[in-house]
Amino acid sequence: MKVAFAEIDLSKKGVIVVAVAPDTTLTGSAAALDQKTGGALTRALDTAKFKAKSGDLIDIIAPSGVAASRIIVLGIGKPKEMSDGKAADLGGGLVAHLLRLPEAQAQIVLDPLPEGEFATAELAAQIGFGAVLRSYRFDQYRSKLTAEDKPSLTRVTITLAEPGVAKKRFAVLEKLAQAVAFTRDLVTEPPNVIYPQAYADRVAELNIKGLDVEVLGEKELRKLGMGALVGVAQGSVNGPRVVIMRYEGGTKGAAPVAFVGKGVTFDSGGLSLKTAKGMEDMKWDMAGSAAVVGTMMALASRGAKVNAVGVLGLVENMPSGSAQRPGDVVTSMSGQTIEVLNTDAEGRLVLADVLWYTIDRLKPVAVIDLATLTGAVIMALGHEHTGLFSNNDTLADAILSAGKKTGETAWRLPLGDAYDRLIKSDIADMKNIGDGTAGSITGAVFLQRFVKDVPWAHLDIAGTAWGAKDKPTVPKGATGWGVRLLNQMIADHYEGQ
């Protein structure tokens, strides 16, 4: 589906969508269409309970007096309450409806919003962005696609008085949408396709200007002393990899912002084997790393004025004769030893080494990790918020506010010594599980032992990386959570500094 921008033309065929705000009689394009159709809009709006709230829509088929086969009246809510996220949701919700229709072409008509309120060109661009995000599909493994499965819609033209301004703004957002789609693809791919080496290859093949990719193999990881990460991988025939992505769009040589991602391409639990029910979900235990890939793509492709690095810890967690045992003690790259009491608490073992590597070798100003770390965060926050942990209030607030702006919301949870005491081991520096209480926090305090005093934030995305239900800009399945938020956070707090 392509998104285009043009001037308003009510004589077009296909679907015409006309946006209206609440508490007004029909004006502008809506009034013009009403007149051409002999009052069809007024009649339809009077019959339905239409309040023009954001996302409300009425679909009038085969109206007479116009070339269009269908007129949709779309409520956009109060212009005063409009935001980027809400505008994108409008586009996403609308396109979900359009994708079910037989028409190939749709025009979305945007009359100017009242002076001083949300810019109409920005509204147009965000509607286009939401439309692209929602029309994401993954058809890679369907050997046949029936006409029924396939949407008819091929082109959405958003029409307004200033199409040039909207088009320019959309060009940037479209790149962001492509990065989100790449993240979703990686997360959706089956685990026999995306194992560590294959994953690293895909990232290395990206070929985006200014984005540099380095891949570390098993031998190098051993040599670096990454005993915690290598221990997780040792049960699998697919060896571990660490991928380092570098982008220097800011001051040459200045310290970068670092993103670190958990990339467990399949988490069976290892010898602490998970039950069969739902185990297939553990193909997406690499969603944190995929969000890092998407974020780096987004920054590079829009030429963000920032230095950034992305580090992915890629392993497969499998049970076998060579697998790590509950009770094993491993030595991490930091030198700290870990008693592995549950091989299913593997994400923190992987992150321990990649976080240490990132801080020790890449010297970032701040580090943000993303991980599908704990089932417990789903108990605490469900699928609505990502769990945020941080040793730095400024960084935490930057993440929270970027989350609100983009609709990818996070909620901060505590760290602290009392929680840290829960991971004391009888025979090593720490153990990889707590006492069963505060499961997400014990995961977070474990990670904190590997970040020194560098400003750090941990995002536990176990509840937000995958959706069972459609949301306005996110079809069910892989969400790509984090790419929009981190891109926004960089734009608001790190660019040009």
Ligand code: BES
């Ligand atoms: N990858 C899982 C966490 C997870 C659960 C992600 C559900 C997405 C959906 C993680 O590796 C794990 O198994 N965590 C354990 C930790 C426990 C053994 C301390 C958990 O949450 O049960």
Ligand code: MN
């Ligand atoms: Mn696990």
Ligand code: ZN
């Ligand atoms: Zn896991």
